[in-house]
């Protein structure tokens with residue numbers, strides 16, 4: 001079989017914030033670096049991030065500190081986070097943001113010229129460094145500008161389909177060019193996975209076509225552990241109308257700027273259900289909530305800024321109990337602030353320019369004058385590759401992971417803004433330690449038969465031809481299944497049925513065929529994505545069956561309460577020798593006393 005070969009010390013798979021930051025750091029470590037991405041450089045998911053980067057810079061509220069950020073992240077994650085990662089993240093995020101600024105990133109500014117920070121759900125103080133609602137674009141632009149001067153070799157529009165392993169350690173990767181269909185073989189001493197999320201396993205999602213759980217699957221197939229796969233985040237506010245835009249994100253920044261949620265009767269229903277562990281931090285009344293959004297340090301946050309898992313469930317309750325909006329969501333209203341602010345329309349357009357254009361162009365709604373209709377959308381996966389907190393190395397030597405495809409920092413639920421800071425903090429660490437690994441690792445041997453097998457498998461859909469079932473039918477059926485059976489509200493019976501269906505879909509995936517040839521063939525790409533989609537869907541379902549409690553993003557109607565026994569471990573997913581999927585429990589190591597005291601004192 002013919003293929004081009006490329007040699008790098010470190011190969012980074014994925015060019016979002018985590019991949020770019022890892023590549024920059026690995027390159028600074030003096031090794032040769034290759035960077036592969038499925039789409040064009042600069043088009044990764046990170047570019048879509050709107051609200052901002054969470055970092056305790058304390059520019060807007062000097063009561064903020066790494067300790068408060070750490071306590072917020074642990075509370076948000078319902079204490080099953082990898083506490084060491086949460087600690088490193090809270091401590092290092094401010095330096096990573098300042099570094100980005102030094103590399104040329106523009107931020108909105110306070111009156112005295114410092115980086116402005118905004119309120120976001122679950123963060124006690126205004127903490128998100130931002131540029132209007134286009135922060136991800138600025139982050140990618142800056143990292144890309146910085147990265148291209150480091151001598152990183154970029155391989156765009158190339159999808160990796162398999163990692164190559166020699167004697168238990170990864171030594172390379174095999175993939176294809178999306179345009180021409182030609183195969184590529186990458187040899188490397190160390191690899192960093194930075195492939196983002198799994199949102200496309202669900203029907204309603206804010207994620208773009210690229211997020212089919214490839215990195216999770218590549219790691220799992222190479223023998224690495226996955227962790228926390230039951231924890232999928234359903235963001236409370238996605239667009240719901242018109243149907244063609246269903247799922248597109250409406251940033252939490254809208255609520256941070258004073259937007260409120262109302263049901264069909266006009267009631268601010270979020271005041272009706274405030275969890276006990278957030279009661280002390282949450283406003284008692286609408287007036288106090290408004291003052292908080294305007295920077296009054298004596299006020300507590302409005303309940304619209306409770307964590308995403310909770311807000312999503314309250315919205316689902318309103319809809320199920322018949323108090324939803326005409327198209328099956330609830331109302332999110334920022335236009336009401338005209339009652340409080342002079343020039344409110346200009347203010348909204350300045351703070352939320354993308355939201356203004358998104359609704360105007362896609363739904364013909366002027367958000368400065370009327371409410372939006374919103375509902376939950378699959379947004380983020382807390383679960384991913386199990387990594388060491390300091391180095392980001394997985395359980396397979398030489399294989400590192402960072403960003404959304406790695407697990408640990410977020411526990412059962414991620415706070416908004418904590419992803420962009422995660423990418424910078426742990427992207428840097430992954431790059432640094434991958435370079436260190438590569439410097440001392442000998443070149444591994446590539447098994448040609450393994451490469452040939454991967455190529456034959458990739459071409460199998462052509463052998464079967466276009467006569468049989470197409471890949472999209474299987475993909476749609478899987479997305480429908482995951483949305484309905486393993487979605488926001490779960491139960492044992494549905495999930496067991498889902499497992500049976502997934503097995504049938506696997507059979508169907510083995511039979512799908514495509515026509516045409518390897519050049520510009522999206523049907524072929526969709527056929528190859530099915531393996532990842534099926535693997536992550538099974539991992540989510542098996543883990544969700546095993547966690548017989550409700551915690552964070554994982555809600556079981558048959559076990560609606562949190563069970564302290566389940567708070568003592570994470571769930572691990574591993575491939576068995578015979579190719580089956582096994583779920584086991586890994587006890588959470590005891591937290592250092594100093595960190596326990598922080599959590600106990602910052603209530």
Ligand SMILES: Cc1cc2nc3c(=O)[nH]c(=O)nc-3n(C[C@H](O)[C@H](O)[C@H](O)COP(=O)(O)OP(=O)(O)OC[C@H]3O[C@@H](n4cnc5c(N)ncnc54)[C@H](O)[C@@H]3O)c2cc1C
Pocket residue numbers: 013014015016017018019036037038039043044045046047048049050051052053054135136158159160161194195196197206207208210214215249380402403404405416417418419420421423
């Ligand atoms: C609309 C939206 C708004 C958001 N807003 C915020 C926010 O304000 N703050 C915040 O903290 N978080 C936000 N998030 C979440 C955050 O943007 C993501 O979690 C984060 O950007 C993920 O970054 P990453 O580097 O891990 O991966 P990504 O940016 O998702 O990049 C993944 C890369 O991997 C590549 N890739 C994938 N599979 C393969 C393969 N098989 N072979 C080769 N390459 C591959 C892709 O092409 C891409 O280059 C938002 C998410 C969305 C969707």
